Amino acid sequence: MKFHDLKNRTAKPTGKSESLYTFRFILVCLFLILCAAGLLLRMVDLNVIQRKFLLKEGNARAIRVMKLPAYRGMVLDRNGVPLAISTPVKSIWVNPHLFKAKSWQWQHLAKYLHYSEAQLKQLIHENHKRYFFYLKRNLDPSLAAKIKALSIPGLFLQKDYKRFYPQGSSLAAIIGFTNVDDQGQSGLELAYNKWLRGISGKERVVRDRIGNVIARLGILRKPQPGHNLQLSIDYRIQYLAFHSLKQEVDHSKAKSGTIIVLNSQTGEILAMASYPSYNPNLLHKSDDPNYRNRTVTDVFEPGSTVKAFTVVNALDSGKYTPTTKVNTNPGWLRFGKDYIHDSGHVNNGILTVRGILQKSSNIGVTKLTLSLPPDSLWQVFHKVGFGRLSSIGFPGESPGVLIHHRIWRPVTLATLSYGYGLSTTTLQLAHAYMVLAEDGIWRPVSLLKLNHIPEGKRILHKHVCSEVLNMLESVVERGGTAPRASIPGYWVAGKTGTVRMVGPHGYELNHHIGTFVGVAPVTRPRLVVVVEIRDPRKGSYYGGLVAAPVFAKVMAGALRILNVAPDRPRKTGGPHA
């Protein structure tokens, strides 16, 4: 009933056409039609006319060029045994703005990454303003798969390569290491970085704002894998050399030690070790002194080991033969206020040239040198490579010091003749003895495996070198300075060296470097081995006692490994006799 009342009330008593306000209704309709038309025009403007600009802006925000990591080449030993390998790993990165983990996800993630939950939360909180940070780099792929399975929002995985060094610390200083970005940081990894690293590829992708790749537009450049690098190193000899050196350095509580095994016929370095070393597979501190390859970076005064070249100089002059007698009485010489003595202040009396070498007489070599033109000794030293960089191009290599004086003072010449006043690296010493072993032919040394022997250059007379080598045999015989360097079955020629270390106040009384350089087998030299032990604190410091045993062990082992036939019968007798 009430509806009827309402209807009666609403019904218009007057003519409907007037009260309907048709004109106003049409105006409102027109207004709405105008709105729609405006919208459509604007749409055409945006979708068609401004499209190019808007597409450009959109692409600038969403399209990115991503790096495709290239595989870094392997480092191999001369027989193809891997010394450094890149293996695929995963890195985990986090966008803290999106990171959202439930409590069980926190738990598992912390467990997998070896953090406590609190540490993990702290870590993410510390970076909460960033949009990208690495939570963990270079994870084992199987562990990464487990973490991925947690499917935590805001946590992403990235493919990377990590370097592994199967030989561990024995070659660490030589091969060096790479950083987390797989770029060489030291050693050969640094020197041959360009060769090893390859060229990373480029790919155009569309990414959402969070960083997920949602479409791949195409590869701009394919990743090119790096090249392998084959070294001249024989990992078996390297292993032997490193561990023998380590044993001696540890035993004598020395500060450090170096060793080089050189193929004298080709100039290839078969082993090169520096101790103390480090584990290249672990994370690196930035300033560990053990990163140095001491065989080429650290210099020392070679001392008596260069006497071989002093004698070469003497024989080369034609004034001396191995049997020429030299008077070393009374066991000392005076230059103004400086005195020089023979080792142990003994008086060796009258010695032959051969005897000078065998007894390592300072007076003897001084007298030989002073009787010759003053520049000739420097010439010989320079020719065999002292004071010059080798050709291996090792980062941080030192050229050593060999000063050329315009006017040679007698005392300068005297000290130079027995190995003071110049400094060399272990490698330079080995290289110099390689010339002796090759009868005066000089060849470059190499850390890379050579396919053919480089052409040599004659720098010393053949007969002089073989005579000196022959004399050096007596050093390892009974009565010489290093009988411990002898090896059963092979003729060995060598020379000891024991020098005082230089400290802040000149030569130190109680700090020495003991060295031994040797060549074997003398009948047809194959190997040169240099051992240097720096600052031994326990037992003897003489090269003949501290370095010679290491030499004998490594030389014997290396000759065996290389299947070099023994040249010395059981009974004694000189090879050149």
Next chain:
Amino acid sequence: MRATISETKVIPAVLFDRWFLFAALALLFLGLIMVASASIGISERGYGTPFHYIIRQICYVGLGGFCSFIILRIHSDYWQRYGGYLMLLTLLLLVIVLIPGLGREINGSRRWLGIGPLGFQISELAKFTVIIYLAGYLVRRGDEVRSQVVGFLKPMLLLGIVSCLLLLEPDFGATAVMMMTALLVLFIAGVPLRHYLALICVVGAGMGGLAVSSPYRLARLTSFLNPWVQQYASGYQLTQSLIAFGRGGWLGVGLGNSVQKLFYLPEAHTDFLFAVLAEELGLIGEAVVVGLFALLITRIFMIARRAHRLGKDFAAYLGYGFGIWIGLQVFINIGVNSGMLPTKGLTLPLMSYGGSSLLVMLMALAMILRIDYECRLEER
């Protein structure tokens, strides 16, 4: 009510507007597809499942359908009678939502009243009830409104109060839509032009003053003119929206292929759904949506016009009101998306994600359907 049921049984012919229903259902369906597409990314990220939002939206459609079904069974005269009570209830809710602890604050606006996981935007309800109340008022006091200043000012006072409550939330978009709808309905109802122009000046000045007094509103108000100047600050959202239009081109990048919805464009599934539609379906898709809305509003106006001619003034004003409301909200939403208008938080009717908006819109459409039905019955 009894009479109505018996009549449906007697007359088997079609008693509803087919084009209206088609347009409404097509928009609703397209809206669901676009919400599903636009929300996959953020749903996956926020809830670990791609269908969080679309499932909720389908639930709202179901709820809206249920409410519509009830409304279809209620004679429009009831709304005329109880419009006043409804208005009082709305005013009460608008006050309650402002009380901290009762109203829920999201993104700096206190717009929601909630029970458990369900939240409802009172401002959506306010737009709906204001139109019902105004239609009733114009029927009751039509002559007064048309002849006296006081008759015109009385409903304006009420609108002013509702506007203030809405602005306190704040909900600038809802206020604008409500005020403009009310003014246009009053215009159609025949308010003298001099009153009208005076009021438009007052309201315009008020809104302008509000915009200038709050710096953030001014910044929002001016940044849309050249969003590229502040493209990583105040213009960020708009530039991302414009990029979506540009990427769309003529035919769009294809359904589901939008890049902008992947976290570049904020509110991609709610206020900026149209931009995602523009990117995925292109100019063609945009034109279809605008066309469907035009069809819907045309049919609503035709229904209202017929009611007017039949002397059912309440139904007519209701129709005009709902039609203008939908039209304005579509215009503002798309205008905001395409950078023609300053950025305001307004949903695209029937399409955007959001339960309150969808529910209220479905109820309004059900009311139109009911009016149409009543008119068709009378014409027979």
